[in-house]
Amino acid sequence: MPECLLELRGIYKSFGGVKALQDINLKVYPGEVLCLAGENGCGKSTMIKIISGFYTPDSGSIILNGTEYDHMELREAIKGGIQVVYQDFSIFPNLTVYENIAVNTMVVQRRKIVKKKEMKEIAKGALARIGADIPLGETVGNLSVANKQLVAIARAILNDSKIIIFDEPTSALTNKETKELFRVIRGLRESGIACIFVSHKLDEMLDICDRVSVISNGKNVIDGDMKDFDKKKLVYYMTGKEYNDRSLASDVEKTEPVLELDNLGLTGFFRNISFCVYPGEVLGITGLLGSGRTELAKAIYGLMPADSGQIKIKGKPVEIRSATQGLMHHIAYVPEDRLTEALFMEQSITRNIVIESMGDVSARGIFDTQKAHKSALDWVKQLRIKTDEPANKVSTLSGGNQQKVVLSKCLMTKPEILILNCPTVGVDIGSKMDISILIQDIAKQGVAVILISDDSNEILTNCRRFLMIKNGEIQNEYNSEEFTESSLYSELIR
Numbered sequence: 001m002p003e004c005l006l007e008l009r010g011i012y013k014s015f016g017g018v019k020a021l022q023d024i025n026l027k028v029y030p031g032e033v034l035c036l037a038g039e040n041g042c043g044k045s046t047m048i049k050i051i052s053g054f055y056t057p058d059s060g061s062i063i064l065n066g067t068e069y070d071h072m073e074l075r076e077a078i079k080g081g082i083q084v085v086y087q088d089f090s091i092f093p094n095l096t097v098y099e100n101i102a103v104n105t106m107v108v109q110r111r112k113i114v115k116k117k118e119m120k121e122i123a124k125g126a127l128a129r130i131g132a133d134i135p136l137g138e139t140v141g142n143l144s145v146a147n148k149q150l151v152a153i154a155r156a157i158l159n160d161s162k163i164i165i166f167d168e169p170t171s172a173l174t175n176k177e178t179k180e181l182f183r184v185i186r187g188l189r190e191s192g193i194a195c196i197f198v199s200h201k202l203d204e205m206l207d208i209c210d211r212v213s214v215i216s217n218g219k220n221v222i223d224g225d226m227k228d229f230d231k232k233k234l235v236y237y238m239t240g241k242e243y244n245d246r247s248l249a250s251d252v253e254k255t256e257p258v259l260e261l262d263n264l265g266l267t268g269f270f271r272n273i274s275f276c277v278y279p280g281e282v283l284g285i286t287g288l289l290g291s292g293r294t295e296l297a298k299a300i301y302g303l304m305p306a307d308s309g310q311i312k313i314k315g316k317p318v319e320i321r322s323a324t325q326g327l328m329h330h331i332a333y334v335p336e337d338r339l340t341e342a343l344f345m346e347q348s349i350t351r352n353i354v355i356e357s358m359g360d361v362s363a364r365g366i367f368d369t370q371k372a373h374k375s376a377l378d379w380v381k382q383l384r385i386k387t388d389e390p391a392n393k394v395s396t397l398s399g400g401n402q403q404k405v406v407l408s409k410c411l412m413t414k415p416e417i418l419i420l421n422c423p424t425v426g427v428d429i430g431s432k433m434d435i436s437i438l439i440q441d442i443a444k445q446g447v448a449v450i451l452i453s454d455d456s457n458e459i460l461t462n463c464r465r466f467l468m469i470k471n472g473e474i475q476n477e478y479n480s481e482e483f484t485e486s487s488l489y490s491e492l493i494r
């Protein structure tokens with residue numbers, strides 16, 4: 001083994017009463033892709049923030065390029081070659097591609113006069129190094145998520161970086177874009193850069209990573225070469241449970257449909273969409289980012305009303321032109337982007353859960369704190385939301401646990417029609433299995449569920465019948481028994 005670039009030794013970190021990390025050890029070697037694996041809230045992002053100098057550990061040490069530190073300063077971490085590609089990419093949306101890429105270099109050199117031509121050359125070189133073809137003069141705000149990420153990577157490699165950290169980089173990428181990102185990561189590895197990679201998708205972990213370090217509840221579980229792991233073994237170490245890829249879906253009786261779409265259309269997004277959902281059914285809709293899947297979901301819920309066609313609920317034509325009307329028709333919607341669409345980050349977990357069900361937690365029009373607290377605790381238990389205090393702000397939860405808060409909020413409204421738009425993005429595998437069981441339970445109570453997802457495993461686990469949407473049109477209806485995970489994936493990106 002070559003000398004290690006970075007080592008964490010006996011790191012502890014608490015937030016109030018929450019012991020996020022307890023005696024964590026980690027080694028990172030040059031030219032490897034290291035997977036940090038573990039359930040939501042196990043401490044992966046906290047480790048990353050300690051490595052990059054964002055948090056100070058309570059105790060333990062960090063050895064970077066042979067020097068021992070009790071904590072990293074942000075600037076020291078950057079100087080030592082550590083770069084993080086954050087989920088929001090920390091880019092300047094109103095600046096151009098070349099300005100975004102070259103800006104750090106200019107700042108580091110404390111340059112007062114900045115030459116456009118020079119910046120363009122720097123940016124061009126960086127993009128060429130990762131094999132990305134993005135117009136230099138384009139405003140970054142106009143780029144796709146994938147290209148924004150490439151801009152962030154191009155900027156990262158300019159700082160003589162030795163370790164590039166990716167915290168869930170694929171959550172907002174299509175399958176094709178993920179492949180492209182992996183090509184770039186392999187290139188970084190070739191050039192001796194170490195990458196730390198975090199994802200909840202098992203296929204990705206097995207595909208791109210050389211080594212894995214599994215964390216559970218802030219403690220090391222096992223380290224090893226990825227080639228010695230498979231899905232079953234990974235899941236076992238992460239969750240202590242057996243991996244289950246059996247389908248949970250059951251056939252439903254096609255009685256009167258709860259929801260019926262008749263030639264629904266929204267100019268520019270989707271057209272001629274017709275289908276029914278029956279009580280107790282989990283109907284899948286699979287399609288890639290940009291296929292019209294999200295606009296269709298929003299049209300049913302009333303957030304983006306359709307401009308042609310008809311929606312019927314239990315046989316009766318209805319007008320749904322706002323989310324309030326959607327709610328009145330007992331439709332609940334779990335949006336794709338929880339951060340911007342579903343949560344009040346600075347409010348408590350309790351308040352976020354009960355906000356759409358105030359009637360259930362009020363007595364004679366007065367908010368009953370005790371009742372709200374009790375409801376929230378029930379949901380925390382049922383969905384295994386990792387917190388010891390529902391009065392804490394949602395912003396203190398890990399990403400996957402925030403998603404569970406959104407689910408709780410929607411389920412608490414006791415919907416008759418539940419639309420789930422990619423409900424398990426960023427959710428760990430153990431909770432994903434829990435959520436699948438929960439979806440089936442909800443359906444069994446007679447709710448009509450629409451599950452939108454580009455995760456083949458999720459569709460096949462939950463749905464007997466599913467539709468595929470491409471370019472705003474339904475391609476076909478399928479029976480999931482005729483597919484395997486990989487055949488569905490191929491069909492989707494065809």
Ligand SMILES: Nc1ncnc2c1ncn2[C@@H]1O[C@H](COP(=O)(O)OP(=O)(O)OP(=O)(O)O)[C@@H](O)[C@H]1O
Nearest residue numbers: 015020040041042043044045046396397398399400
């Ligand atoms: N700023 C904070 N204040 C309070 N608690 C925090 C804070 N940051 C993290 N935590 C807690 O520390 C624990 C570890 O969180 P962390 O974000 O590191 O998890 P993670 O492994 O990245 O999870 P995910 O896969 O969901 O992103 C969690 O219990 C989380 O609630």
Ligand SMILES: [Mg+2]
Nearest residue numbers: 044045398399
């Ligand atoms: Mg995280």
